[in-house]
Amino acid sequence: MKILFSYILLVLLCIQVHAQVSIESMLCKVTKPLTSNQRIELASQFSAWQATKATSLNAPAEVKTIPLVFHVISPSVPSVAEVxxxxxxxxxxxxxxxxxxxxGGADMEIIFDLARTAPDGGATTGINHIPTDYTNMDMDLEDTDLVNHSHWDQSKYLNIWLVNSIEGEALADYTGRSWWTRSGVGGYANGAGVVVTSLTTSLVAHEIGHYLGLFHTWEGRNCKNDDCxxxxxxxxxxPPDKSTGGCNDNSCHTDTxxxxxxxxxxxxxxxxxxxFMDYSSCPLDFSLGQKERMHFTLDSSYPTLSVTGRTTSVLQSPCTDVRHINFYMDRQYPIPNEEVLFQSNTMGNTTNYRWFVTPSDFIWKETDPRVGLVSTLADLRYTFPNEGDFKVTVQAWDASDSTCLASFSRYVRVGCGVDARFYPDIRVIASKQPHALMTDSVRFTNRSYNATSYKWTISHQNFDSTNPSLPDTTSDLKDLHFYFEEPGEYEISLTAINGACEDQSNVFNLKVFDPTMEGSPYIEEVLCSSADTLLVLFSLSNNGYDTINVGTPVAFYDRDPRYVATANLMGTYTLPGFIYGGESNLYSAVLAGDITAIDELFVSFNDTGTVDLPIQYPPDDRNQLSTQTIFPPSGYSELTYSNNVNSYKIDVSGFTQERDTIVCDGQVIGFDFEDMFDPSFCSDTVFWVSEHKGYLSSDLQLNYLANEDDLINVVYRSVSGMEILGIIxxxxxxxSFDLSDTVYRVRRGEGVTLKIEGxxxxxxxWTPEEGLSDPYGMSPFASPEQNTRYTVEAVDQYGCITLAKQVQVWVETTAHLPNLFTPNGDHSNDHLLIYGLESIIDVSFKIWTKNGVVVFASNDLVTLTKYGWDGKYRGKPLPSGVFFWGVSGTYEDGNPIYLNGVESGVIHLAR
Ligand SMILES: [Zn+2]
Structure with a gap:
């Protein structure tokens, strides 16, 4: 069927098991989950929108009122009161x-109301009754056809189509170890609006939620939560949620x-x-975050949808009295040159009529209302001249008030009188020949109109483009029950025929998955197990859907069994447990044989080497392929060698492993061959050889004194001659480090920075820690109370420690001497005194001239601190000038005596 107009691709769906009002049975799904790039783009748009909002999540939004229009594609129409x-x-x-x-729920600050003004300005009930066969419609095949019967400008109205039933299937997929479950569809959101099978509040609220940008709370069906x-x-x-059902589930523990x-x-x-966006049995509310998302969607995708802010409201009728009109056609499938009766029904006073027939894409304009005018009678009898898509509009008014029109319109498709339609009973299958019991089928029910013969076309595209696709298959049966014999993507279409009239249905796309188990082995590593056995570590993936059963054999060969008829079977491993579809496990097998003769090891899934494949059918597993697939009593596997053989090259002399070990100088380090190279290693000879020290040991363990850089070879040699070399x-x-200085002098109460160059x-x-700002730093500030000898050592990243180095910090007392005195008899500063000198063992202080003549000397503490020098030499005052002094002596704590921190200096005598 030709598409009349296009709209945003169908993205969001919701379903309901029964069309009748059961809130409990509401199930939904998104057919096209967003890609990660789409998510990033959407999240960034949302964040940008949020940033433009001065208000927070909790703040009231502008309450938005959205006009609704109901297109009732059903023979029975709810009353205005019911709507x-x-x-x-x-x-x-x-x-x-x-x-x-x-x-926990929040006010979305979104209000809905029935539209009372139609797009052409006419009065309307907001409920368009368009009775057609498409009230029973297929979600995948006929969504566009449904919308094409009646739709209003979605930038100004939220379109809701009410239908009787929806053919569709939700949650038809494979999760975990169980096959898909299937549910009927009760409603969905498409890009043009929402389609529902009832006016159940939770259903309509949910679908509008989708239309306004919400996903299911369990979207993604995982607990991923690193960026909400x-x-x-x-x-x-x-909260993160992966449960599609239930009412008190806690399906994710990643909330925080x-x-x-x-x-x-x-x-x-x-x-x-x-x-409302969960899949639960108790839908009652939306969250604040969902409110924000919906307002974001309204602002960014439907900025003109709400009437808030519009100058004229479509929620108000243009008429002061109750006045509206609709019409019914006397046939659903008009053909050219055959008169169609359009019979109007009016409510209120309508004395005048005018009918318009325009192309479907014609947009009615106020300034030119009479384009396409075909009648001014109450009913229209019209003969379409040709096939095509048309829009039929009726307007009615009362002669006493011609300014107020009631109006109604719908789209009409004029064809040759045949409509090709069908629907499948199942939409996801896994199926494959030649195992008849693994072959699944789909029943396609034909509900075409007015056809006498049919032609089905089934075309196949192999998933793997390197494999050929099947030729097209056709059938002329009315209903098609088709067995799909090869996995791949299929296109199924129906041509309905009546004489010269043919109509082509929309195309149904069906993916048929491969049901068979498909073991794909991969050798991870081959190790020596003993003198004459190999230890093989291998993984086995099941790329199919059927379970690989316990006991399925995996065979190992010394040559490629595909090409070498004399390939020697080295052993057969039987699987100890199941491998479910899509999963993978790791195994180890010990193989006996002349391992020195092997240079490549081959593995083949489900093969004992007798070439008869598969050699064993595992018993039935509990996985249910689909509601219709009959499982064989035993499974089947891939029979080809295309991906069930793998190999691993073995270089017997090449078991070389190399490692670096960093040891501190002088440390004894222990090496254990088994720990380092393989715990289950063969038990023959091992010897250790040092590049510098020669032969070291023949034990499995080695204790090694490290005092220089070295290279140690450890060689394992099996009796069969297999050699493994480890290099350490x-x-x-x-x-190592240096100190920028090793002796410092400070006055008591002051300090100095100790500096390391390293x-x-x-x-x-640093030890001791006393007096240090940072006992672990490179440049601690030292201000000890007393003379201190600090020791410092360094530790590198390997824990190796340097030889210690030492720093002496001398702490001087505060004894001092003025550098100027005035012995002029004014009783001020007439004597040169030493201040702050105490707790001494001995002291010697002298003053001399520049010629070396000692003019004052004393060893007496009292003389020096109480009487001092009076500036005289041999009883005579000396003239002003510069003199020199020197001090020596020892404190009781053993420290030397300094004055002003030094041993000698100058004084100025001034008169
Ligand atoms: Zn949904």
């Missing part, structure tokens, strides 16, 4: 009121992981089961 009551409930759901009030703006439903105040969530979830919380590079760790990555340890 209005549904909207009251919907508004309670969106504002967390009434029966939907919960403690990107993960899951991309809403930060809904996301940075943002750390501000929301401080502890593990239950899933938000009451959320011994590198000495020798940290590697800043080392740790330095």
């Amino acid at each position: 209005e009551e549904a909207i009251v409930q919907l508004n309670d759901a969106y504002s967390n009121k009434g029966q939907f009030e919960t403690n 703006l990107l993960d899951g439903d991309m809403v930060c105040d809904t 992981l996301s940075n943002y969530s750390n501000n929301t979830f401080f502890i593990d919380t239950l899933d938000m089961s009451t959320n 590079n011994v590198r000495l760790g020798r940290p 590697d800043s990555s080392y740790q330095y340890n």
Whole structure:
């Protein structure tokens, strides 16, 4: 069927097991999960939008009112009162009121109301009744056809199509070790609006949630939560959730992981089961974060949708009285040159009519209202001249008030009278020949209109483009029950025929997965196990869906069994446990034989070497392929050698391993051959040889004194001649450093920075710690109370320690001597005294002239500190001038005596 107009691709879906009002049965899915790039883009747009908002999440948003238009594609139409009551409930759901009030829920500040003005300005009930066969429609095949019957400008109205039933399938996928479950569809959101099978509040609230940008709370079906703006439903105040059902589940324990969530979830919380976007049995509310997402979507994707801020509201009728109109056609499938009756129904006073038939893409303009005018009678009898897509509009008014029109329109497809339609009963299968019991089928039900014969076309595209695709298959049966014999992507279409009239259905795309188990072995490593056995570490992946059973053989050969008929079977390993579809396990096998003769080891899945493959069918497993697939009593595997053979090259002399070991100078280090190279190694001869020290030992363990860089070879030689060489590079760790000075003098109460010239990555340890600002630093500030000898050593990153070095810090007392005195008899500064000198053993102080004549000398503490020098020599005052002094002596603590911190200096005598 031709597509009349296009809209945003169908993205979001929701389903319901039964079309009838059961909240408990609401199930939903997203058919096209966002790619990670789409998530990043969306999250960045959302963040940018958030940044433009001055208000926080909790602040009230501008309440937005969204006009709804209902297209009732059903023979029975709900009354305006019933729709209005549904909207009251919907508004309670969106504002967390009434029966939907919960403690955790939030007011979305979004209100819905019925549109009362149609796109052409006419009065409307906001409920368009368009009875067609498409009230029973297929979600995958007929969504566009449904929308094409009636739709209003989605930038100004939220379109809701109400249908009787939806053919579709949700959650049809494979998770964990169980095959898909399937559910019927009760509603979904597409890019043009939402489609529902009932006016159930939770269903409509959920689908509109999708339309306004919300995902299911369990979106992604994992617990990933390292960035709540990107993960899951991309809403930060809904906890991570992977459960699609239940009401008090706690499916994820990652609640506190996301940075943002750390501000929301401080502890593990239950899933938000009451959320409308969950899949639970108790949907009641939305969260604040979802409110923010919906307002973001409204602002960015539907900026003109809400009437808030519009100058004229489509929620108001243009008429003061109740006045509206619609029409019914006397046939669903008009053909050219055949009169169609369009019969109008009016409410209120309507005396005048005008009918328009325009191309479907015609946009009605106020300034030119009479384009396409075909009648002014109450009913229209119209003969379409040709096939095509048309829009039929009726407008009615009362002669007393021609300014107020009631209007109604719908789209009409004029063809040759045949409509090709079908639907499949199942949408995901795994199927394959030649194992008839593994072959799954799909029943395609034909519901074409007015056809007398049919032609089905099934075309196949192999998943693997290197394999040929099957030729097209055709069938002329009415309903098709087709067995799919080869995995791949199929396109199924139907041509419905009546005489010269043919109609082509939309194309159904079906992926048929490969049901068989598919073992793909990979040899990870081959080790010597004993003198004549090999230890093989290998993995086995199941690339199919059926379980690989316990006991399935894996065969090892010394040559390629695909090409060498004389390949020697070295052993057969039987799987000790299941490998489920899509999973992989690691195994080890010990193989006996002449291992020195092997240069490459081959492994083959499900092969004993007798070439009859598969040699064993594992018993049935519990995996259910689909609701319709009948499983064989035993599984089947891939029969080709395309991916079930792997090999590993063995170089017997090449078991060389090399390692570096850093040892501190003078340290004894122990090496254990078994620890270093293989714990299960063969037990023959081992010997250790040093490059510098020669032969060291023949024991498995070696104690080695490291005092220089060295190279140690450890050689294993099996009785069969197999040799393994290990090389150990011994590198000495020798940290060293220098001190910029080793003796410092400070006055008591002052200090000095001790400086190390060395590697800043080392740790330095100073002892004692007393008086040091940083006893582990490269330049500690030292201000000891008394003379201190510090010791410092360095430790490098390997723990090697340097020889210690020492620093002496002398702490001087505060004894001092003025450098000027005035012996002029004024009783001020007439004597030169030493101040602060005490606790001494002995002292000697002298003053001499520049010619070396000693003019004053004393060894007496009292003389020096109480009487001093009076500036006289032999009883005569000396003239002004410069004199020299010197001090020596010892304190009681053994320290030498200094004055002003020095042993000698000058004084100025001034008169
Ligand atoms: Zn949904």
